[in-house]
Amino acid sequence: MPATLPLPRALAFDVFGTVVDWHGGVRAAAAALAARHGLHGDWAAFANDWRAGYAPAMDRVRRGELPWTPIDGLHRMILDTIAERHGLGGLDEAARAELNRAWHRLPPWPDTVPGLQRLKRQTTITTLSNGNFSLLTAMAKHAGLPWDCIVSAELFGHYKPDPECYRGCARLLDVAPGELMLVAAHPSDLRAARAAGLRTAHVRRPLEYGPGGAMPAFEAGEFELVVDSLVELADRLG
Amino acid sequence: MPATLPLPRALAFDVFGTVVDWHGGVRAAAAALAARHGLHGDWAAFANDWRAGYAPAMDRVRRGELPWTPIDGLHRMILDTIAERHGLGGLDEAARAELNRAWHRLPPWPDTVPGLQRLKRQTTITTLSNGNFSLLTAMAKHAGLPWDCIVSAELFGHYKPDPECYRGCARLLDVAPGELMLVAAHPSDLRAARAAGLRTAHVRRPLEYGPGGAMPAFEAGEFELVVDSLVELADRLG
Numbered sequence: 001m002p003a004t005l006p007l008p009r010a011l012a013f014d015v016f017g018t019v020v021d022w023h024g025g026v027r028a029a030a031a032a033l034a035a036r037h038g039l040h041g042d043w044a045a046f047a048n049d050w051r052a053g054y055a056p057a058m059d060r061v062r063r064g065e066l067p068w069t070p071i072d073g074l075h076r077m078i079l080d081t082i083a084e085r086h087g088l089g090g091l092d093e094a095a096r097a098e099l100n101r102a103w104h105r106l107p108p109w110p111d112t113v114p115g116l117q118r119l120k121r122q123t124t125i126t127t128l129s130n131g132n133f134s135l136l137t138a139m140a141k142h143a144g145l146p147w148d149c150i151v152s153a154e155l156f157g158h159y160k161p162d163p164e165c166y167r168g169c170a171r172l173l174d175v176a177p178g179e180l181m182l183v184a185a186h187p188s189d190l191r192a193a194r195a196a197g198l199r200t201a202h203v204r205r206p207l208e209y210g211p212g213g214a215m216p217a218f219e220a221g222e223f224e225l226v227v228d229s230l231v232e233l234a235d236r237l238g
Numbered sequence: 239m240p241a242t243l244p245l246p247r248a249l250a251f252d253v254f255g256t257v258v259d260w261h262g263g264v265r266a267a268a269a270a271l272a273a274r275h276g277l278h279g280d281w282a283a284f285a286n287d288w289r290a291g292y293a294p295a296m297d298r299v300r301r302g303e304l305p306w307t308p309i310d311g312l313h314r315m316i317l318d319t320i321a322e323r324h325g326l327g328g329l330d331e332a333a334r335a336e337l338n339r340a341w342h343r344l345p346p347w348p349d350t351v352p353g354l355q356r357l358k359r360q361t362t363i364t365t366l367s368n369g370n371f372s373l374l375t376a377m378a379k380h381a382g383l384p385w386d387c388i389v390s391a392e393l394f395g396h397y398k399p400d401p402e403c404y405r406g407c408a409r410l411l412d413v414a415p416g417e418l419m420l421v422a423a424h425p426s427d428l429r430a431a432r433a434a435g436l437r438t439a440h441v442r443r444p445l446e447y448g449p450g451g452a453m454p455a456f457e458a459g460e461f462e463l464v465v466d467s468l469v470e471l472a473d474r475l476g
Contacts, residue, residue: 072412124375134412137362137387149375149388154410172392174310174372 004238005225008199009175011119012128012151014160014184015136016051017208019116019127019230020106020143023047027210029102030088033095039087044210046086051209053078058130058159068157070132076100103131104138108145109205115230116146122237126151128169128182130159149173161192170198183233187218194223201225201233242476243463246437247413249357249475250366250389252398252422253374254289255446257354257365257468258344258381261285265448267340268326271333277325282448284324289447291316296368296397306395308370314338341369342376346383347443353468354384360475364389366407366420368397387411399430408436421471425456432461439463439471 016022026047034041057074060066069077079100083089091099119125126149127136133152140147151169158164170177177197184190185205194200200223206215227233254260264285272279295312298304307315317338321327329337357363364387365374371390378385389407396402408415415435422428423443432438438461444453465471 070412124379126375132412133387133410137364137411141362141386147387148379149371149385155393172371173375174308174370 002236004236007123007237008181009179010124010126010173010181011201012126012166012169012180012182012198014182014186014189015127015129015131015139016103016106017205018183018185018203019112019145020108020139021207022051022103022106023208023210023213025106026050026102029099029105033091033099034088037091037095039090041087046082046088048209048213049082049086050075050078053081062159062162070135070154071103071130072100072132072135075103104135105142106139108143109229111229111231113144113146115232115234118234119230119237120146120148122234124148124173126169126173128160128165129153160189163192163196166193166196166198181224183230185216187216187222190218190223199224201227203227203230203233240474242474245361245475246419247417248362248364248411248419249439250364250404250407250418250420250436252420252424252427253365253367253369253377254341254344255443256421256423256441257350257383258346258377259445260289260341260344261446261448261451263344264288264340267337267343271329271337272326275329275333277328279325284320284326286447286451287320287324288313288316291319300397300400308373308392309341309368310338310370310373313341342373343380344377346381347467349467349469351382351384353470353472356472357468357475358384358386360472362386362411364407364411366398366403367391398427401430401434404431404434404436419462421468423454425454425460428456428461437462439465441465441468441471 013019027043030043030046057078061069116125125147127147128151129136130153132154133150136150136152153159153165156164156168170180181199181201182190182193183201183203185203185208190200190202202223225236251257265281268281268284295316299307317334354363363385365385366389367374368391370392371388374388374390391397391403394402394406408418419437419439420428420431421439421441423441423446428438428440440461463474
C-alpha cells in the first residue's frame with residue numbers, strides 16, 4: 001500500500017469532469033429532450049461540442065470582449081451557437097433554458113459521494129470551479145455533494161486558471177496556499193494551482209469525454225498525488 | 239394551526255444569536271479557559287461586553303477608520319480592549335487566540351439542526367452573516383449545520399445592515415430579492431433586508447443575552463412571520 005501524505009488543512013475540488021460527469025449528464029439530458037421533441041442526433045458529439053466552446057468563451061471574457069458573465073450565461077451563448085448544427089435549431093426559449101440547466105444536474109462519478117463523505121471527516125472540502133455560485137449550489141443539492149462550502153471563480157471575478165482564483169480560495173478559507181490542495185482531472189488547472197503555491201492531486205477520469213475519449217497528458221512527478229478515485233484520495237491522505 | 243406561507247426560493251440566515259448561542263458559547267469558553275489559568279470573573283458579563291464591541295468596531299470600518307477587517311480580526315481587537323477589565327489581562331498570545339476561536343465553535347440552539355434539516359429539504363438554505371467565510375465554514379463543520387452554501391458579508395466587502403449584503407446574497411443565489419427570505423433574531427437586520435426587497439422572518443431568541451436578558455422590540459406586522467424556533471419556521475413555510 002502506498003505511503004499516506006500529510007493531510008492538507010483544506011481540499012479544493014475542480015467540479016466539471018473531476019467530481020461530476022458532464023459528458024454523460026449533458027448527453028442524457030439532450031437525448032431525453034430530443035426524444036420528447038421527436039429529434040435525432042449524436043448527443044455524445046453534441047455534449048463534447050458544447051463543452052469545447054467553454055474555454056474560448058472564458059477567453060473572450062478574459063480579453064475584455066465580453067463583460068464578466070456567469071457560466072450559465074456562457075453555456076447558453078454556446079448552446080445558441082451550436083444548436084442548429086446538431087439539429088436543435090427549432091428548440092424554443094423554454095426548451096433551451098431547460099437544456100442549459102442540465103449543467104446544474106450533472107451526475108457524480110460513482111466514487112464521488114463516498115469519497116467526499118470520507119474526506120469531509122478528515123478535513124475541510126470545498127468546490128473551486130468556474131461554475132457560478134448558484135449552479136454549484138444547485139448541483140450539490142441535486143447530487144448530494146457534501147461540501148463544507150461553495151467557492152466559485154465568480155467570487156473573484158476571474159476564471160481559473162487565473163492565479164486570483166487559487167489565492168482567493170486560500171484567503172477565504174484563511175489558510176496559506178501551501179495548506180490547500182487542489183484536486184482536479186485537468187493538468188492545466190493543477191499546473192496553475194501549483195504555480196500559485198497550492199498542493200496538487202490529479203484524479204484520472206478516463207470517461208470524461210465519453211467512452212474512448214482521450215486522457216490529458218502529464219509528466220511523472222508533476223503532481224504530488226495521482227489517483228483514480230476520490231476514495232483512493234481519502235486512503236492516501238493520512 | 240396558523241396558515242402556511244409560500245415557500246421562498248431560498249432562505250438566508252443570520253447566524254450569531256439566530257442560529258447559534260454566542261452568549262452561552264463564549265461564556266463557557268471563557269469559564270473553561272479561566273479555570274485552567276486559575277482566574278475568576280463574571281463570564282456572562284464578559285461575553286456580553288465582548289459582543290457589545292462588535293457593532294462599534296464594524297462602524298469604524300464603515301467610516302473608513304479601519305481597513306476591511308474580517309470578524310476574527312475585530313473580535314480579537316475587542317478582546318484585547320476588554321481583557322484587562324475582566325481579569326484576563328495576563329493571558330498570553332496563544333490563550334487569546336484560543337479564546338478568540340470560541341466564536342468558531344458556538345453551540346446551535348436546540349431547534350437549529352432539526353429545523354435546518356427540514357428546511358433544507360424544502361428549499362435552499364444559506365448563511366448571511368457578518369462572520370467571515372472561514373469562521374462560518376468552521377462553525378458549520380463543528381456544529382453540524384447543514385447549509386447548502388456559506389454566504390458572508392466578507393464576499394461583498396460590506397457588513398450588514400448595508401444593502402449590498404442582502405442584494406449580493408440574492409445575486410449570488412440567482413434569485414430576485416423578493417424570492418429570498420432573511421431569517422433573523424434582530425429587527426434591525428430584518429428591517430434592512432425588507433428595505434432591500436427581501437421577505438422577512440423574525441425568530442425570537444429570549445436567551446440571546448443570557449437568562450433575564452432583554453428581547454429587542456418590534457411592531458406587530460413589521461415582519462412576514464414571527465416564530466420561536468426554526469422547527470416552527472419549517473411548519474409555517476408550506
